[in-house]
Amino acid sequence: MTHVDVVVLGAGAAGMFAAMRAGQRGRRVLLLDHAEEPGKKILISGGGRCNFTNADCVPERFLSANPHFARSALARYTQHDFIALVRRHGIAFHEKTLGQLFCDGSARQIVAMLLAECHAAGVDLRVGHRVTDITRDDRFRIATDRGGFTADSLVLATGGLSIPKMGATGFAHDVAQRFGLAVTVLRPGLVPLTFPDKALELMRPLSGVALPAVARIGRTAFREAVLFTHRGLSGPAILQVSSYWQEGTALTLDLLPDADPTALLLAGKRARPRAEAKTVLAEFLPTRLAQAFAALHLPPRVMAEIGDAPLKTLGALLRAWQITPSGTEGYAKAEVTLGGVDTAGLSSQTLMAKDVPGLFVVGEAVDVTGWLGGYNFQWAWSSGWAAGEVA
Ligand code: FDA
Numbered sequence: 001m002t003h004v005d006v007v008v009l010g011a012g013a014a015g016m017f018a019a020m021r022a023g024q025r026g027r028r029v030l031l032l033d034h035a036e037e038p039g040k041k042i043l044i045s046g047g048g049r050c051n052f053t054n055a056d057c058v059p060e061r062f063l064s065a066n067p068h069f070a071r072s073a074l075a076r077y078t079q080h081d082f083i084a085l086v087r088r089h090g091i092a093f094h095e096k097t098l099g100q101l102f103c104d105g106s107a108r109q110i111v112a113m114l115l116a117e118c119h120a121a122g123v124d125l126r127v128g129h130r131v132t133d134i135t136r137d138d139r140f141r142i143a144t145d146r147g148g149f150t151a152d153s154l155v156l157a158t159g160g161l162s163i164p165k166m167g168a169t170g171f172a173h174d175v176a177q178r179f180g181l182a183v184t185v186l187r188p189g190l191v192p193l194t195f196p197d198k199a200l201e202l203m204r205p206l207s208g209v210a211l212p213a214v215a216r217i218g219r220t221a222f223r224e225a226v227l228f229t230h231r232g233l234s235g236p237a238i239l240q241v242s243s244y245w246q247e248g249t250a251l252t253l254d255l256l257p258d259a260d261p262t263a264l265l266l267a268g269k270r271a272r273p274r275a276e277a278k279t280v281l282a283e284f285l286p287t288r289l290a291q292a293f294a295a296l297h298l299p300p301r302v303m304a305e306i307g308d309a310p311l312k313t314l315g316a317l318l319r320a321w322q323i324t325p326s327g328t329e330g331y332a333k334a335e336v337t338l339g340g341v342d343t344a345g346l347s348s349q350t351l352m353a354k355d356v357p358g359l360f361v362v363g364e365a366v367d368v369t370g371w372l373g374g375y376n377f378q379w380a381w382s383s384g385w386a387a388g389e390v391a
Pocket residue numbers: 009010011012013014015032033034035038039040041042044045046047050051052053129130131157158159160162163167168169171334335336362363364365373374375376377378380
């Protein structure tokens with residue numbers, strides 16, 4: 001058995017960062033992954049350009065059973081620290097919207113940067129290793145299909161359940177549970193929502209239509225694009241709000257957030273009495289959506305022949321369209337896993353298990369989930385760094 005100071009399991013965003021930091025401190029670090037290539041999720045992220053952090057990252061934009069847990073790690077290694085690292089590596093980037101920072105070139109540059117940092121820190125990266133057993137006596141013993149290793153510290157960084165076809169597993173959750181840590185309820189987050197047949201009759205023909213809207217669940221609202229799909233709704237506003245959605249609860253959409261739809265319809269009736277309702281509606285909604293709403297909610301007459309009452313009803317509907325999703329598109333389409341290793345068992349400063357000295361859990365495996373827009377990578381960097389500082 002080869003002995004090292006630290007074994008990090010999972011060469012994704014959080015694992016590479018934890019390994020890098022521990023290596024920089026002079027620790028002998030072994031970074032193991034079952035995949036043949038490190039950082040596969042980074043490569044597909046942000047449409048291949050990796051939305052690597054958010055310039056406006058604040059702890060309030062993370063979900064967890066303990067909303068304060070992420071605060072400490074996010075403060076120890078901030079988005080500004082990561083941006084400085086990206087600049088040092090000469091990687092060009094831009095802000096797309098809402099503080100979201102993307103590479104100008106390719107996500108490969110971020111993986112190359114992390115690999116270069118790990119290499120400089122002396123990290124021994126080994127891919128294609130399947131872990132077969134983990135035990136602990138005076139040290140951690142990690143058995144793999146390609147040999148065994150012992151370590152004083154073990155960092156679990158194998159991510160969550162999203163995108164199983166890329167090799168995502170509940171491995172970190174299982175190992176954490178074996179060491180006595182609890183795992184909270186898990187569910188897909190940042191995921192398209194599906195709808196029952198009746199709502200789908202309207203949505204399916206609108207597949208591909210997108211518009212700026214406000215999606216709201218309770219007191220949480222996101223103003224971004226909503227996209228109709230053949231299974232329901234997607235687009236950034238829906239992905240964001242999906243993380244707050246609970247089975248059986250309704251979602252409210254404001255399809256015209258910058259205007260008063262009732263006033264627009266009544267003004268349209270006065271200004272264009274001979275126009276069809278769908279034509280008037282299409283002045284402020286995408287044409288296909290205008291046609292569908294007019295067909296469903298107004299009589300097939302010209303505006304002058306439609307009473308004010310149905311126009312007001314449609315106006316109210318466009319302002320607050322209440323629809324109840326039947327579910328989500330699941331882990332196959334989810335960007336993240338909500339829930340994870342219960343933060344109650346972890347130190348918020350170091351991510352070390354309170355009752356298992358030397359065991360750390362970082363990244364998506366922990367019950368901390370960020371908003372869409374670079375927040376989840378920032379959590380991976382920050383939590384990886386916090387663990388790497390002491391592992
Ligand atoms: P991650 O999943 O990255 O890494 C886990 C590593 O562990 C992998 O290398 C895996 O192979 C390995 N592993 C798993 N099981 C193992 C086992 N049993 N043994 C050994 N190794 C094992 N976020 C963001 O902030 N900006 C963005 O642009 C995007 N875009 C995006 C697009 C898509 C399509 C998805 C699915 C997700 C995103 N995300 C994102 C979310 C982001 O990818 C995610 O939050 C981080 O990758 C989580 O980093 P981790 O290192 O925790 O896990």
